[in-house]
Amino acid sequence: MGLPARAQKLPALGRVPGAQPRNVVFILTDDHRYDFMGFTGKLPWLKTPNLDRLYQGGAHLKNAFVTTSLCSPSRASILTGQYSHVHKVVDNLAPVAPNTIFFPQYLQRAGYQTAFLGKWHMGEEDDAPRPGFNHWESFKGQGEYYNPTLNINGRRVAYQDSxxxxxxxxxxxxxxxKGRDKRKPFFLYLSHKAVHSPLAPARRHKGRYRYQPYPLPPTYYQTLADDYKALGWPEWVKQQRYSWHGVDYPYHEHISIEQLVQTYCETLLGVDDSVGAVLDYLQQEGLDKNTLVIYMGDNGFAFGEHGLIDKRQFYEESVKVPLLAYCPALFAxxxxxxxxxxxxxxxxxxxxAAGLQAPAYMPGRSLLPLLRNPNVAWRDKIFYEYYWEYDFPMTPTVFGVRTDQYKYIRYQGIWDTNELYDIQKDPNETTNLISRPEYAERxxxxxxxxxxxxEQTGGMAIPLKRTVKQPFGDYRHPYND
Incomplete structure (x- = not known):
């Protein structure tokens, strides 16, 4: 199930019978967890009128997951349509292989104008123009919230004045x-830096949620409980509580979880404004009914669940992402x-949406039939993988599978318990069922x-990962995580 070489001719794609090429806008955010949107009601004080607008005019795919809950692997899976162990971008340092094909290359061949703007974050030189895009604007690594430098089609431009x-x-x-060739269909990939840490809201939003409450999640203190072992939780999760990605370590400049959530939501407001500006433009141009707009996060984020902060794990708040789709001409x-x-x-x-059938090497499926008919026959399980990182060794290698009812988590390389949860009865993943005899068959x-x-997808061997050697023989990640 490998990718075809870039040096080879792109595989010919079949046409979707009767389909007309549509314009597509894909908006990606960083570390936006699945339930932090106004219409979900998770935080009653969080207002996201434009994300709500996407939902009201389109669809909320409530159970959307990433294959690896980490920036670079997830972004590579989006652009290639492949699992991490296939495209080999298994962490935030792994380079993009020279034979990698990005799906916008197929759009270009079909006559689309394509543009990428924002965070790329795959490989070290990750602000250079990439195949598949006629227009390119990006920055190195995580970039900066204020006064950034952009690489615009090979020319670096520094911005000032806040x-x-x-x-x-x-x-x-x-x-x-506005400047595109209006005779051709377009694909816009708008990839925001927000809401990645260290957080920085737009000045107009700073302080808006300063005094708003954040009730601690029910599993916040689970790793301190007297019956921790009796409930079957892994030891590594307990130990991580005191590490870089745990709630009892000063992960975010000595601020509280509550302050972290407040600033995170203030930073999210800039993204909501961005979505509104794009929708307003499409409406003004008469493109809003027939353009497919997709909004998604690259991975989730824990705010104290299981005593953790960050992502990487296979718990719900880490692996689930917001996913909204909008195209009134196609679905209600x-x-x-x-x-x-x-x-x-x-x-x-x-x-x-471009009228093309996906190549056979992509394991995913078009969401369009599901958006038109939520009762269409669909998959009954999703899979997960995360590979241990040298620079962030607190989280072990993780593999997992989730159905509508159960989640199974298997760890690699540590002497610890695996996990099984009944998600329907236990949505907060509080009780590990793995050692109960009545669940042995499950x-x-x-x-x-x-x-x-x-085995079927070539994932039985853990992919090798390249590191960057620093002075004194130490190996460190060149970017913030």
Missing amino acids: TYITDLLTEHALGWL GGQTITKLVQNTDIAPTVLA TQQMANYLYDWL
Whole structure:
């Protein structure tokens, strides 16, 4: 299930019968967890009118997951339509292989104008123009919220005067849309830095949520409980509580969880403004009914669940992402779809919107049939993988499978317990069922699902990862995580 070489001719894609090429806008955010949107009601004080607007006019895919809950692997899965162990971008340092094909290359060949603006974050030289895009604007690593430097089609431009990155990318995206060749269909990939730490809201939003409460999640203190072992939780999770990605370590400059959430939500408001600006432009140009707009996060984020901060794990708040789709000409608004979808479905979906059938090497499926009919036959499980990182050794290698009811988590390389949860009865993942005799058959079934998937997709060997050697023989990650 490998990728075709870039040096080879792109595989010919079949046409979707009767389909007309549509314009597509894909908006990606960083570390936006699945339930931090106004319409979900998770935080009653959080207002996201433009994300709500996408939902009201389109669909909320409530059970959207990434294959790896980490920036670079997830982004590579979106652009290639492949699992991490196939495209080999398994962490935030692994380079993009020279034979990698990005799905916008198929769009270019079909006559689309394509543009990428924002955070790329794959490989060391990750602000250079990439195949598949006629227009390119990016920055190195995580970039800066204020006064950023952009590589615009090979020319680096530094911005001053308190220029805010979310607003700048939106302004440039709208500029590209206005200046495009209107005789051709377009694909816009707008990839925001927000809401990645260290957080910085736009000045107009700073302090807006300063005094708003954040109730601690029910599993916040689980690793301190007297019956911790009796409930079957892994020891590594308990130890991580005191590490870089735990709640009892000064992960974010000695601020509280509550302050972290407040600043995070203030930073998210700039993204919401960006979504509104794009929707307003499409409406003004009469493009809003027929353009497919997709909004997604690259991975989730824990705010104290299981005593953790960050992502990487296979717990719900880490692996689930917001996913909204909007195209009134194709499907009705106000839908909530509960079927299991993944980031590997994005490439086939955009290709289908362009009237193209996805290449056989992509394991995902177009979401368009599901958006038109939520009762269509669909997958009954999704899979997960995360590979241990030298620079962030607190989280072990993780493999997992999740169905509508159960989640199975298997760890590699540590002497610890695996995990099984009944998500329907226990959505907060409080009680590990792995050692209960009545769940032995279910555990074996889930393990079989997992190993069958790895064997069938070439994932039985953990991919090797390249590191950057620093002075004194130490190895360190060149970017913030």
